[in-house]
Amino acid sequence: MHRRQGLSVFCFRSMDRRLPAMPFAFYDLETTGTSPAYDQPLQFAAILADDELRPLERVNMRCRLAPHVLPSPVALAISGVQIDQLTDPALPSWFEMMQEIQRLVEAWAPATWTGYNSMSFDENFLRQSFYQMLQPSVFATQFNGNTRLDVLQVLYAVHWRAHKTLAWPVENAGNAVFRLDALAPANGFKDHDAHDALGDVEATLHLLQLVRSRAPDLFEEILDNRDKTHVDRLLASGEPLEFVTRLSAAPPRGIVGCGSGHDAESANAAAFFDVRIADPVECFSLDQAGLIELLDRSPRVVHRLKINESPMLFHSRVVDETVRDRCREIASSPDFSRRVGTAMAELRVQRYPPPSPGESVRVEERIYDGFYGREDKRLLRSFNMADDWQARMSVVEQFGDARLQQLGRRATVLMAPEIMPAAAVASATRNILTRWRGTEAPPNGWTTIAAVHAQIDRLLREGRIDDGRAGNLRNFYEARVRTLEANQMP
Structure with missing residues (x-):
C-alpha cells in the first residue's frame, strides 16, 4: 500500500508494463446515494488493461464523507460501508480523491474508460465530482484521446446478436437478469465482492474478456463504435442499421432503421428512425408540431442516440426490400433530417425548460451552463x-x-x-x-x-x-x- 498525498492507493503493477495505443480503464464508484449532483463517491477503483484485456495496474481509493452530505442508509447497506469508515481521519477528503483521480485519468490517457452502467451512473458522478471539487477537466474521460464504453450496453448487444456467448440468469418472469452480481457468477466469476468498487471492476473485466474470446467479430464491431466519427458515418450511410437497446424491463432488442438527422443544438445527439414500424414518406409532410409529436410517440418511432457514448449500432443482418427502400427515402431527404433535428431540440426544451428570468438555480445544477x-x-x-x-x-x-x-x-x-x-x-x-x-x-x-x-x-x-x-x-x-x-x- 502506498501513501500518496494523503490517499490510500493500492497498486499492483505487472513486471513488464506496456501501454498499448488504446488500453482499457475499467472503473467503478461506490457512492453515498443515487444523486450525482447532491451525493458523493466514497470509493473509486480502477484496473488498467491492455488492448487484449490483460490487467496492467490496479488502483483502489476511498475518501471520507464531506460535511454537507447525508449518506443514504440504503446506499450504506448496499455497499457495506461502516460508519467509522465514513469519518476516518486517515482517509483523504473528497477534494483530494478527485485530484488523484484526475491525475490518474491524465496518466492513463488515451484509454477507453469502461464501466458497468457507467454511462447512466458512474460517468455522471465522476463529472459532477470533478466540477464541484474544481478539477481542471470536468470531461476528463472524453478528452486527450479517451473514449468510453458501457459493458451493460455491450451485454445487451451480446444478448441480442450472439445469445449463446454467455449464460443468462433469469428472474421469475423468465426475463434475463442484467445485474452484475447475477451475471458475473453465472459466467464463472467466483468470489465476487458485489458492491465493492474493486470487486465490481474485476467482474466487469471478466465479462468483457468472455465476450472478446467467444464473440470476437461482434467485439470488434462494438469497439469500432468508440469512435464517434465511425458512428456518424454509419448513420449517414443510408444503409439499414440495427440499434440494440433495452426499453424498461423488456429484453434487449434490435431496432432496424437508419440515421435521420442530429439535434440542431447538440451535435452528439442523433436521430434513429425505426423503419419497421413507420413509413418515413408518410412523415415527410408533417409540420414542426407533427414532428415533435412523432418524436414523442409511443411506441417510439425515432430514437435519440448519443454518438459519443459508443452506441450499440451495427449493420442490419436481415434486410428486406421495404426496409432498404425506406432507408433510401430518408437518405435522399436531407430537409426531413434537418427538420427532425430542429424538432429534437424543441422537444428537449419542452421536457427540460430553461430557468425563467430571475429564477435561482443551485450551483450543483449549473454544470452544463457553458x-x-x-x-x-x-x-x-x-x-x-x-x-x-x-x-x-x-x-x-x-x-x-x-x-x-x-x-x-x-x-x-x-x-x-x-x-x-x-x-x-x-x-x-x-x-x-x-x-x-x-x-x-x-x-x-x-x-x-x-x-x-x-x-x-x-x-x-x-x-x-x-x-x-x-x-x-x-x-x-x-x-x-x-x-x-x-x-x-x-
Missing part, C-alpha cells in the same frame, strides 16, 4: 497546484466564472473551515441544516433527515439491518446535526 474561459482554466490549474487552502482561497477570488467562485468558497469552508471567518462558517452550517431539515428535496436531490429515518425503518422491516445497526445509524446522523448546530463542520 465551458470555462481560458483564464479560468489556467486558474483551476493554479488552484490544484496550491499547497494549502489559504493559497487556494486567493485563487478563488480571481475566478471570472460565478460558478467557480461559489464552488471555490464552498469547498474551502467545507474542507478548511478553520481559515474562514466565523460568520462564514456559521452561515454555511445554517444552510446545510436548512437543507437537511427540509420536508422535500428536488427530484433526485439530497437526502434529508426525514428520508434517513424512513430508510432506516424500511431496512429494519425488510430485515436488512438489525436493531443495533439501526441505533448506530441514528446516533451517527444525530451527531452530525448536533455538530452543525454548534456552528462546526462534522
Whole structure:
C-alpha cells in the first residue's frame, strides 16, 4: 500500500508494463446515494488493461464523507460501508480523491474508460465530482484521446446478436437478469465482492474478456463504435442499421432503421428512425408540431442516440426490400433530417425548460451552463497546484466564472473551515441544516433527515439491518446535526 498525498492507493503493477495505443480503464464508484449532483463517491477503483484485456495496474481509493452530505442508509447497506469508515481521519477528503483521480485519468490517457452502467451512473458522478471539487477537466474521460464504453450496453448487444456467448440468469418472469452480481457468477466469476468498487471492476473485466474470446467479430464491431466519427458515418450511410437497446424491463432488442438527422443544438445527439414500424414518406409532410409529436410517440418511432457514448449500432443482418427502400427515402431527404433535428431540440426544451428570468438555480445544477474561459482554466490549474487552502482561497477570488467562485468558497469552508471567518462558517452550517431539515428535496436531490429515518425503518422491516445497526445509524446522523448546530463542520 502506498501513501500518496494523503490517499490510500493500492497498486499492483505487472513486471513488464506496456501501454498499448488504446488500453482499457475499467472503473467503478461506490457512492453515498443515487444523486450525482447532491451525493458523493466514497470509493473509486480502477484496473488498467491492455488492448487484449490483460490487467496492467490496479488502483483502489476511498475518501471520507464531506460535511454537507447525508449518506443514504440504503446506499450504506448496499455497499457495506461502516460508519467509522465514513469519518476516518486517515482517509483523504473528497477534494483530494478527485485530484488523484484526475491525475490518474491524465496518466492513463488515451484509454477507453469502461464501466458497468457507467454511462447512466458512474460517468455522471465522476463529472459532477470533478466540477464541484474544481478539477481542471470536468470531461476528463472524453478528452486527450479517451473514449468510453458501457459493458451493460455491450451485454445487451451480446444478448441480442450472439445469445449463446454467455449464460443468462433469469428472474421469475423468465426475463434475463442484467445485474452484475447475477451475471458475473453465472459466467464463472467466483468470489465476487458485489458492491465493492474493486470487486465490481474485476467482474466487469471478466465479462468483457468472455465476450472478446467467444464473440470476437461482434467485439470488434462494438469497439469500432468508440469512435464517434465511425458512428456518424454509419448513420449517414443510408444503409439499414440495427440499434440494440433495452426499453424498461423488456429484453434487449434490435431496432432496424437508419440515421435521420442530429439535434440542431447538440451535435452528439442523433436521430434513429425505426423503419419497421413507420413509413418515413408518410412523415415527410408533417409540420414542426407533427414532428415533435412523432418524436414523442409511443411506441417510439425515432430514437435519440448519443454518438459519443459508443452506441450499440451495427449493420442490419436481415434486410428486406421495404426496409432498404425506406432507408433510401430518408437518405435522399436531407430537409426531413434537418427538420427532425430542429424538432429534437424543441422537444428537449419542452421536457427540460430553461430557468425563467430571475429564477435561482443551485450551483450543483449549473454544470452544463457553458465551458470555462481560458483564464479560468489556467486558474483551476493554479488552484490544484496550491499547497494549502489559504493559497487556494486567493485563487478563488480571481475566478471570472460565478460558478467557480461559489464552488471555490464552498469547498474551502467545507474542507478548511478553520481559515474562514466565523460568520462564514456559521452561515454555511445554517444552510446545510436548512437543507437537511427540509420536508422535500428536488427530484433526485439530497437526502434529508426525514428520508434517513424512513430508510432506516424500511431496512429494519425488510430485515436488512438489525436493531443495533439501526441505533448506530441514528446516533451517527444525530451527531452530525448536533455538530452543525454548534456552528462546526462534522
